[in-house]
């Protein structure tokens with residue numbers, strides 16, 4: 001069942017090229033370089049979008065926010081389902097709610113769905129499990145088609161969520177005419193190339209993750225930093241590491257460092273940074289210099305040719321725009337995986353966790 005892999009988590013990480021390809025199948029119109037998302041056909045573009053989810057799915061939503069805002073100019077809020085449901089929220093009928101849930105059974109996410117439906121607001125479910133409660137009760141369902149995810153720690157499901165969020169943002173950007181044609185074409189082309197690119201690079205990424213995990217497996221704490229669309233990935237990298245290796249990890253917006261967390265930095269508190277080639281690179285670089293000034297060691301996911309001096313640069317392939325996430329995500333997953341495996345933890349069944357959280 002594990003297809004020769006030691007753990008389901010590893011198998012699922014290596015399934016990601018196939019997952020992206022499956023999510024794209026039938027959803028790209030090759031001749032016109034457009035996205036065809038049947039699931040949203042005929043639905044008006046929401047005036048505002050509220051994204052609700054938990055855990056890894058929440059991180060996917062935070063990443064998607066940047067795309068909806070940039071390409072479709074839709075104001076977006078992203079919130080943890082267990083918080084949203086107890087607020088006295090203000091929603092309009094021309095808003096829409098997007099619930100992201102791999103299992104489709106997460107109690108707080110389902111409760112949000114029922115709450116917003118009772119307020120007359122349309123709900124889109126982004127789910128992996130076909131026929132799950134959230135899929136059944138949503139007005140529209142977009143399936144992520146990642147196949148069953150067995151490992152408790154979510155990996156390929158997030159990859160599929162990022163793919164579908166990209167397609168949704170392209171779809172609404174097309175509908176509204178707010179997305180530049182050149183960007184749409186470049187994005188679709190980059191999406192098409194992703195499966196092969198991932199396939200080519202995953203084995204080397206695993207090797208690098210293994211090497212770094214040996215150096216840092218005795219760390220008591222880790223800081224994950226990123227900015228802009230890499231900030232949600234920093235949160236996800238920290239979540240993956242803590243949930244399977246039990247090493248304390250905090251994900252933080254790099255620009256927030258000087259507002260408190262920098263007090264923690266010392267030679268025994270390593271930082272894992274996302275420093276990809278994007279508009280915020282100079283800002284991230286200067287945040288990392290502040291870490292170095294306090295003798296903090298740094299692993300940084302970055303791209304070839306970037307002017308960055310850190311202990312452990314981890315070069316990953318450059319991908320167009322925000323799609324760099326598709327390369328950074330497996331690196332983060334593999335780092336957590338290799339660390340947990342090296343420490344002898346039960347990777348697929350971490351203590352105290354269940355695959356689907358059906359109690360609040």
Ligand code: F6R
Pocket residue numbers: 054055056057058100101102103104105106109152153154155239240243355356357
């Ligand atoms: C982390 C993880 C959890 C889930 C969360 C939401 O690796 O798996 O944080 O992402 O419990 O689950 P779904 O997406 O099923 O609603």
